[in-house]
Amino acid sequence: MTTPVRLLIHGASGRMGQALLRLAAEEPGGHVVAAVSRSGNAVLPLQVPQFPATALEAVPDFDVAVDFSLPEGFDAVLALCLSRGAALVSGTTGLDAARKQRLETASASIPLVWASNFSLGVAVLHDLVARAAQLLPGWDCDIVEAHHTRKLDAPSGTALTLGAAAQASGARPHYASIRAGDIVGEHVVQFAAAGERIELVHRATNRDIFARGALHVATRLHGHAPGRYRVAELL
Structure with missing residues (x-):
């Protein structure tokens, strides 16, 4: 045993x-x-x-x-x-x-x-962000994260980790933070160019x-x- x-x-x-x-x-x-x-x-x-x-x-x-x-x-x-x-x-x-x-x-x-995040979904999102940044050179990259009002750091550690993955693949990420209510954690990574955009999203509903x-x-x-x-x- x-x-x-x-x-x-x-x-x-x-x-x-x-x-x-x-x-x-x-x-x-x-x-x-x-x-x-x-x-x-x-x-x-x-x-x-x-x-x-x-x-x-x-x-x-x-x-x-x-x-x-x-x-x-x-x-x-x-x-x-x-x-x-x-x-x-x-x-x-x-x-x-x-x-x-x-x-x-x-x-x-x-x-x-x-790690800034221990969910399996975010581990997959990290790899998807890196792949998207590599395939979309020159596209705008924006990361919007939302958490509960008691969270002190902003941007969140997860947002910064996702941004680092994007930056390592050539993107230049920008960040926006929302602190409201009892939001557990939401992260949106958006790649945008003229006439189109891609959003990669992870939402946690339970910590x-x-x-x-x-x-x-x-x-x-x-x-x-x-x-x-x-x-x-x-x-």
Whole structure:
């Protein structure tokens, strides 16, 4: 019988953290051994030990940290994974250039995945955008994203990732952001020329798809060699 992968949930009080904890029981390959939140007072399942962010070093041994926190909390969990030799799966957005560079450096020591979006649909959309940009040189490229009013970063991490895929294939993406109501996440990538346009669209109606994807990736990342992996490689 395969031993479940020991998971640390970092950012347990957030929307994604709560979804991860709720859905972890449905992921047969993983077991949550601890959860970390800023205050240490998040609403958690009774069997999950909880720690405040100030006591991160006290968490028990784990195989993979699943991080959906804020940029200021990201540094600590990355350092913890490096000191423990554990893998990292992170969906924390809004990382600056210095933090992105620390991710690259860390990938020489531990296996890790950073992604702005963990849904299978967005992984496919990423490839479609790159293909469209390659086939439509000179077309205008615009990315419009919409999220709930509590989302802080704009453009969204997913929009920037899609834009990077378009730019790598020769397009020059422009961005627009909408923050309204309780929108889970919508991304429209439009290519336009005189007399015609193409729209590639992904709409998420339930953030459980992101949590399930992150848990799936975490259980499959464990045991891999150090390096930086893409969601599509592990789905």
